[in-house]
Every structure is written in C-alpha cells, then in structure tokens.
Amino acid sequence: xxxxxxxxxxxxxxxxxxxxxxxxxxxxxxxxxxxxxxxxxxxxxxxxxxxxxxxxxxxxxxxxxxxxxxxxxxxxxxxxxxxxxxxxxxxxxxxxxxxxxxxxxxxxxxxxxxxxxxxxxxxxxxxxxxxxxxxxxxxxxxxxxxxxxxxxxxxxxxxxxxxxxxxxxxxxxxxxxxxxxxxxxxxxxxxxxxxxxxxxxxxxxxxxxxxxxxxxxxxxxxxxxxxxxxxxxxxxxxxxxxxxxxxxxx
Numbered sequence: 565x566x567x568x569x570x571x572x573x574x575x576x577x578x579x580x581x582x583x584x585x586x587x588x589x590x591x592x593x594x595x596x597x598x599x600x601x602x603x604x605x606x607x608x609x610x611x612x613x614x615x616x617x618x619x620x621x622x623x624x625x626x627x628x629x630x631x632x633x634x635x636x637x638x639x640x641x642x643x644x645x646x647x648x649x650x651x652x653x654x655x656x657x658x659x660x661x662x663x664x665x666x667x668x669x670x671x672x673x674x675x676x677x678x679x680x681x682x683x684x685x686x687x688x689x690x691x692x693x694x695x696x697x698x699x700x701x702x703x704x705x706x707x708x709x710x711x712x713x714x715x716x717x718x719x720x721x722x723x724x725x726x727x728x729x730x731x732x733x734x735x736x737x738x739x740x741x742x743x744x745x746x747x748x749x750x751x752x753x754x755x756x757x758x759x760x761x762x763x764x765x766x767x768x769x770x771x772x773x774x775x776x777x778x779x780x781x782x783x784x785x786x787x788x789x790x791x792x793x794x795x796x797x798x799x800x801x802x803x804x805x806x807x808x809x810x811x812x813x814x
Contacts (some may be wrong), residue, residue, distance in 0.1 A: 567727050567758050568617050568650075573626035575612050586612040588782040589626070594727065594760060601755050601769030601790070604760045604779035605805060610762040610764045613727050613779065617760065618697075619643060648676070651720030651728040655736045657712040657732030659704040665691065666700040676723070683722075694748050707783040714748055721752075721784045728752065730761040752768040766809060770794050778802045 575587040586609045594600060594617070602610045615621040616628055619635045627751035628635045630646050638646065659668050674680070691697045694714040704712055715735055720728060730749065734742045746768050753759055753772045763769050769776055769790065776793040778786045778801075786799045797803050 566594050569629040571627040573623040576624045597756050598774040600760045601773035601776045609732050610779050611781040618647050636723040649726045651725035653730045653733045655732045657716045661704050694718045699782050702813050709737045710744045727758040
C-alpha cells in the first residue's frame with residue numbers, strides 16, 4: 565500500500581535575486597514498510613522533497629497524498645492530524661533546552677492529550693530503545709550531538725508514526741557520533757517502519773535502503789535497488805556523483 569504519493573510536485577522559491585525551482589515535476593510513491601534512501605549533491609532538492617511530504621513546505625504545484633488523502637485542501641487542524649502519522653528528524657535537534665530528556669520525549673504525547681503516567685512510561689520505553697534510559701533526567705545541554713539526535717528520534721517515535729522522514733540526520737554531528745545514530749536507524753529499519761532518509765552516508769544508504777533515489781537539479785534523475793544504483797548506475801549524472809563522493813581523490 566502507498567503511504568505517501570507525490571504527484572507532479574514542483575516547488576519554486578522567490579527572492580530578490582529571482583526565482584529558484586527547487587523541485588521540477590517530481591512524482592514518487594512511498595510504499596508501506598519500505599526504506600527509501602535519497603542521495604544527491606547539496607541543492608539538488610532532497611530536503612525540499614522530504615519537507616513537501618508532510619507539507620512543512622507547500623508545493624507550488626502538484627499533489628501530495630497520504631493514504632490516498634490529498635494534503636492540499638486540508639484545514640490546519642486536519643493537516644496537523646495527518647502530520648501525526650509522519651515523524652520528522654532534522655539536521656538540528658530542535659529539543660526544548662529547559663526540559664529534561666524525559667520531558668522532551670513526553671511533550672508531543674502531552675499535546676495529544678495522553679495522561680502523564682502513560683506518557684512517561686512510553687517515553688522511558690523509547691529512551692531504552694535509543695540507548696539513553698540513564699539520561700532521562702539530564703538536560704539537552706549535558707548531551708553530545710549524537711545523544712541529542714537520539715532523543716529527537718525517541719520524541720518522533722512517541723507519536724507512533726507510520727512513516728519516519730529523516731533530513732540528513734547525521735550531517736551536524738561529529739564523525740565519532742554518527743555511528744550511534746545510524747545504528748538506531750538501522751534498528752528502526754529492521755522493525756518494519758516506513759522510512760525516507762536524505763543522507764550523505766553512502767554506505768548506510770546502500771546497506772539499509774530498499775530503494776535509492778538520486779536527485780539532481782530538482783528532479784529524480786534515477787531510482788532503483790541499491791545494488792543497481794551503486795553497482796551499475798545508468799545515468800551519466802549518477803555515475804559522476806557517485807565517482808565524486810566515493811573516490812574524492814581520484
């Protein structure tokens with residue numbers, strides 16, 4: 565079943581310098597239980613595409629459907645309800661600095677109307693999943709970047725999302741922190757959660773993805789199974805990109 569369907573989506577940004585077309589007529593189906601890795605150069609439209617999937621960015625034209633329901637015509641309250649089905653992880657962690665780790669994970673559940681005891685029990689379970697149960701009473705300022713990102717993942721999971729979107733979740737982390745976050749994401753992938761991951765971590769995209777999408781200049785230039793994209797890409801643009809990132813010295 566299709567969780568998310570992108571139909572002919574374009575996104576244009578206007579500024580004093582003129583207009584930039586970040587997405588050009590993009591169509592894509594995200595199927596339930598599959599992992600999608602989105603790769604490409606900076607500025608290719610990857611983050612814009614992911615942000616259009618839950619209407620954090622409204623497309624200039626085209627449709628986004630979640631389980632067959634178009635987001636375009638929804639009122640803000642209905643849109644919020646739809647967004648609850650989709651967890652989102654950003655490069656920066658967006659944690660509430662004045663609240664403890666546990667309270668950060670509880671926060672979306674309180675907004676949803678869950679009782680405090682129930683929310684705290686669920687938050688403790690999720691912190692155990694991301695390996696941070698012992699940090700429940702710490703504050704974000706006492707955590708490393710990798711730990712903060714793992715708290716953000718636990719917080720997103722607290723809403724029981726059907727799809728998780730990751731927008732370059734490791735790009736703001738020190739190299740030694742990246743492995744822990746990727747490990748948690750791998751665990752989520754094995755649990756059957758539908759995931760869309762914008763990433764610069766090629767080995768991770770190759771290992772975890774069911775499908776890899778290569779974006780270039782606002783379009784999906786190529787997509788396919790990881791072994792095809794990484795082992796035998798058809799498009800010259802894909803070949804050039806992979807050569808550049810996998811063999812930077814060549």
